[in-house]
Amino acid sequence: MQDKLIREKLIGWYRINQRDLPWRRTFNPYAIWISEAMLQQTQVATVIPYFHRFLRQFPDIHTLAGADLESVLKAWEGMGYYARARNLHRAAIEIVEQYQGKIPSSFMQLKKLPGVGDYIAAAVASIAFQRPFPVVDGNVKRVLSRLFLIDTPVNDASAHKVFYQQALRFIDIHSKDHQGIFNQAIMELGALICRPRNADCLNCPVDSFCQAYQQNLIHHFPMRHKKRKPPEYQVSAAVLRKNGKILITRRKPEGHLGGLWEFPGGKVRKNETPEQACVREIKEEVNLDISVDSFLTTIKHAYTHFKIKMDIFNCTYVSGDLKLNGPVDYRWVSADELELFPFPGADRKFMHLITFS
Ligand code: SF4
Secondary structure, three states: OHHHHHHHHHHHHHHHHOOOOHHHOOOOHHHHHHHHHHHOOOOHHHHHHHHHHHHHHOOOHHHHHHOOHHHHHHHHOOOOOOHHHHHHHHHHHHHHHHHOOOOOOOHHHHHOOOOOOHHHHHHHHHHHOOOOOOOOOHHHHHHHHHHHOOOOOOOOOOHHHHHHHHHHOOOOOOOOOOOOHHHHHHHHHHHHOOOOOOOOHHHOOOHHHOHHHHOOOHHHOOOOOOOOOOOEEEEEEEEEEEOOEEEEEEOOOOOOOOOOEEOOEEEOOOOOOHHHHHHHHHHHHHOOEEEEEEEEEEEEEEOOOOEEEEEEEEEEEEEOOOOOOOOOEEEEEOHHHHOOOOOOHHHHHHHOOOOOO
16 A cells, blocks of 8 residues: 555656656657666766757667767767667667567567666666566665665665565556656656755655655665775877877777777886886887877876876877777878767867867
8 A cells, every 4th residue: 555655646746846858758769768878877967968969860770770880979979888879779780680670668678689788678668668667776776775774785786686676566557657657756756856965855755655764864875885996097198190190099899988989098007107108008009109299188087997097198100000909990180080080088088189280
């Protein structure tokens, strides 16, 4: 009975208080899938303009499947976590080849697509196809942990299973409501009311059911294992000039920042200066001898599991025939051309300082 009441209260609250977001104005599975992939690691406000641009450029699954990966990465540029873009592209190709371009409505078929885990499969299945699957994201875990004093740390390996079991309580296959609406309601409550800090319990529609609120324990939930401090690596990169053009190289398609273009360089080793690392890395990666002319700048950038501090140097080509060892492609580019390539966020932090002469 209590679960039914919580469900009703949340859905009622959501109908009145939901934000007007572009992906909520449609049941188009393609648009919903794109939005969920974008929202995985990125804030709503950042996603909105990307979502509009992406759908303008790739309005349907066939356009996305037929596009080259580089244009997809370019459309994603600046949002980070590029594996999401690569997976969307691969999944679009699979959908066209295996499902005649129709996004599958089955949770299990969705989950087999590249980049689609439990969360996206449940979100697309429930929101676009009215299938009764609970979604479990960070917002949902926070709300559930507070409602029921669940002490499983949200970043524990077992957390998804534990919270999924709890979320199942609210799935009502006989409900006349749209099956995705409860999922959207609980996520929205986490985003707007049951926030990580400063939860707005006074305006919460389920405060009377919330054990953390009733027992004044909100600040203890959700529990999480302490994160280890991410390591920081010292990196060097070269803005390497030859005949008025600058060398950029492309990373291999898989793995960290796969498929993106960058200014060549790499990690500084022990007992090596950043300048020496720059010369060595260029020799190793593209077989060129260079001179380091001047220091351009230092930037810092944080990824999920590590940070980098990158020194960037203005360099000049001295000798050698370019041979790739690591990167999969290269270009000597002019100032105008530089903008056409997708770059990681770290490289974009200093690109405006580069001069062409
Ligand atoms: S009462 Fe407060 S802590 Fe409990 S669910 Fe509502 S907002 Fe979250």
